[in-house]
Amino acid sequence: MKNQKVAKILNEIANFLEIKGDKYRPRAYRYAARTVESLSRDIKDIKKQDKLEELPGIGKNIAQKIEEIIDTGSLRYLEDMKKELSIELKSLLAVEGIGPKTIKLLYDELGVKNLDDLERMAKRHRIRRLKGMGEKTEKRILESIEFARKNSGRNLLGYTLPIAENLKNELMLLKVVDRVEIAGSIRRRKETVGDIDILVTTNKAQEVMNFFTSMENVENVISKGKTKSSVILKDNIESDLRVVDNKLFEATLLYFTGSKETNIEMRKIAIKKGLKLNDYGLFKGGKRLNLNTEKEIFQRLGMEFIEPELRENRGEIEAAMEGKLPELIGYDDLRGDLQMHSQWSDGYYSIEEMAIAARDWGHDYIAITDHTGLLQIAGGMSEEEIMAQTKEIEQLNDKIDGIKILKGIEANIKSNGELDVEDGILKDLDVVMASIHSGFRQDKEKLTNRIISAMENENVNIIAHPTGRKIQERRAYDLDLQKIFEVSRETNTFLEINSYPNRLDLSDINVKRAIETGCKLVINTDSHKKEHLKYIKLGIATARRGWAKKGDIINTLPLRRLNKLFN
């Protein structure tokens, strides 16, 4: 998993070069970073075979830098740039509307190096006096500083979960380990997570700790004890391992899964029943009750079992007491994936390759939904290309067994609310998605109306990534979501839960609101490569966190019934 670290350094270089005003080298570094990031093999192995330069976007120069990163853990070239320009780039770039050029201007003119400097200058109205800046820009900077701050220091679930699962698998291979479980916000599948909490049971604690602290992926050891050890992984995430007594395992798991708020509420309920709940179990009169599973503990407290994804103190405790928890959609309930891209726009693979990968994943159907004309950077298709693609899909459906490919599209909602594809073309497609890719700084009413007019187009079936948020990058558009939910229900336009790791849009909370309003949703991956199909699990997790049942999600339906919904 060193790949992520290499990619991160390459991206950092790109940021610095951009500030320096370099136009094309940043692009080269970013392209190389993307290549490294999406490798299915360990970059170290490729280096060993001396094949770095065979990777797309990696030439002699970058290959050398990658070697240095692998050998020494850091890169002289980047360290030097950091010294030359001591700016906290990443956090500044997270401020909306600020890019490299503006950062350079702010640094040169006002000496802004970090978010604190930026905030101070904005408050003193120093920014509006700079060339090209104005009152509105200054105001927007101030508004988004808080957002930028709040989002640093946590990691995307989609990035951390595989790392955590790898750790779990490695630990499970040890003979002396009996049980391993990932706890904390990862077990709850929260969209961003702090660190990786792992619990194990073993009768050879020392041996397990020795293993944990000397794993290959460990950058340095923070602490090492008999029952708890902490390390920083090379992926730049902290991981804590706790050794727990076998009998106490699930009580401890319950405690370390959280959320904190849910734990507090459950402890209050225990007290009301004359009991005491802590991380060692449930106690009565100082004596530990013999309850060894989470289920038994919930039961003894008079509650239904609460799935980890629901443990956020958002009403699940009351529902569990009343026996009214929803039966959540399962991780195996989906039959298809209705958003993915191919080489016809900005995808990496052919339709055939995507279809076969989706079939192997277990889907019964997929929709190919490439971008349309307006989005040129993403290879948007012309109307002629759309029709040609349609023909290809028909031929592939004759050729490939075991999966049905739906003819779809991801059309753009223009700033006036119209789509960038003619209705005459849309009506012949199986699935029409519409989404906003530009002009998202419009005011609330205008943005809301854009989406509503797209939903009112009878050809439109799905609104993709409805709020446009990007976790840790960009806030959601300013929308009247309640109104959108109502129109969605009335027009039978389905709202997407986009599974892409930094989108998860709708978010868990909005999923819950949409379902309460009576909307039906669809969970898609927005895959641009076949390797992205696995993200569907993140979308399902988000649906579960939003209390979604199988019946709330349309792509749990068999194709015949799904098609009826679209007609």
Add this chain to the structure above:
DNA sequence: GCCGTTTTCGGCCCGACTGTTTTCAGTCG
């Protein structure tokens, strides 16, 4: 800094949108 079924040099997905401009620069996807 990478890349090359017309190139080993000279290109590098490009248009919408906004805010600051009175013709454009920066940001975003």
